[in-house]
Amino acid sequence: MKLRELAHARAGDKGNVSNISVIAHEVGDYAFLAEHVTAARVQAHFADIVKGAVERYELPALGALNFVLHEALGGGVTRSLSLDPHGKSLSSCLLELEIPDRQERRGPP
């Protein structure tokens, strides 16, 4: 299944660094997300876009993960040649990530 079935996301930019929050629709899915949506998996997912390291911060009380993607924005919004120089649409790209099926929960809450 796609990450989109369990979580929503928003991307922000600071210089050449993108951050993407991944927030469980249901806080109860947080542990499952934390297990399967690792920094390494996000790094591999964005291998052709993100040139630097990927860090992950955990916010269990919010049921959320925050990914910080370095060298991700073609130099940053002020000099990137990308059609989406802020990289805002990367949030939706991340929700395309394949995660193991979680039969008891599908679709929006």
Place this chain on the structure above:
Amino acid sequence: MRTIRIGAGAGYSGDRIEPAVELAERGRLDYLVFECLAERTIALAQQARQKDPDAGFDSLLAERFNAVLRPCVANKVAIITNMGAANPIGAARAAAGIARDMGISGLKIAAVSGDDVTHAMRRRDLPLIETQGRLADIAGRIVSANAYLGAEPIVAALAGGADVVITGRVSDPALFLAPLVHEFHWAWDDWDRLGKGTVVGHLLECAGQITGGYFADPGYKDVPDLARLGFPLAEVREDGAAVIGKLPGTGGTVSVQTCKEQLLYELHDPARYYQPDVVADFSKVQFDQVGPDRVAVSGGTGRPRPDALKVTIGYCDGYVGEGQFSYAGAGALARARLALEIVAERLRLTGVVTTELRLDIIGVDSVHRGALVGSGPEPQEARIRMIGRTATLKDAVRIGNEVETLWLNGPAGGGGAWKSAREVIAAVSTLIPRFEVEARVTYEVT
């Protein structure tokens, strides 16, 4: 316990006007804050000021003040904004002129300046944040350099009786933190409350992004009436506890989900959100839905402020040229790919020098790259986009021109040529000791 009501009237320079008017008229606000200054905006404003000494502030300032000044004065709502951009003093003068034209007398408008450190930065050689470079590498091309001021000069202006405070570069959350410090007399080393106030500021600074804007995803996250999106207001208590809400009858939604998305927006380490006044800690923040479109926020805190201030430097960074062209129907993708090959070959043949060249097919791989590009059904239409970075404007112009020649020289059935060439003003950042920056407050009275 006393409560202060702060509304967010704009989350970026071009934001909608009417939601701020609604807040001014019936929000029972104490303060209305307009955040209108993006990273690069101030460099462009500095260029405008070089051409005209009275210019260099937000181009929508007159429109916004004309819309909100009367209800704000009638309802005793103080205005705080960074619309001063590269010329806060000029902006205050312009705002005073608008107030006088309306017949509003006795209005005290403060200008906060001192963030402009352009002259100092031209002579310095400091390491840049986020790149391997140094300031000296771009010294001759610097357009602007502005330090992020904190809440202190805004608090000084409010203590000086200002009804309107207009700043240049100030940390965005500080625009909201300042009225809280002023009203509640929070100490400048009360890191816990400064942290809580920063949480509120961070949640409000993008205005509609917490009331359901930038949130809707049909079928997954539905939001009502985005065309009439209401902007947020916070009811903040003396102890820093706050409730985020919006006006009844406006569009959008304030939920725990919208608050979570905005809390993590443009955030790196949630435990260390560096601000001029405090290092805020968002890691223990909690949200509770306490009513329809009402969310309580708690758990923010902070630690001692950093010794350095961030400085954003705008500099000339060459040129970019761009061209676009569309294909449709059967074989659209193949013709689009052929068109890109042709233009790339033309740039080589005609000696257009690019330091970076990007070839996109919009709808296929303009956002997704490499393995992320799916292998779904072929699109019914494809728009090519070729964009390159050049050292000269002439070469930038030639990129768009070559795309345009696809009209008569490219594959069959193309249309919709579009081209542009522009100078790039890029932004980089560095850190300087805070004692090198001296904020000033001046006043205009109508």
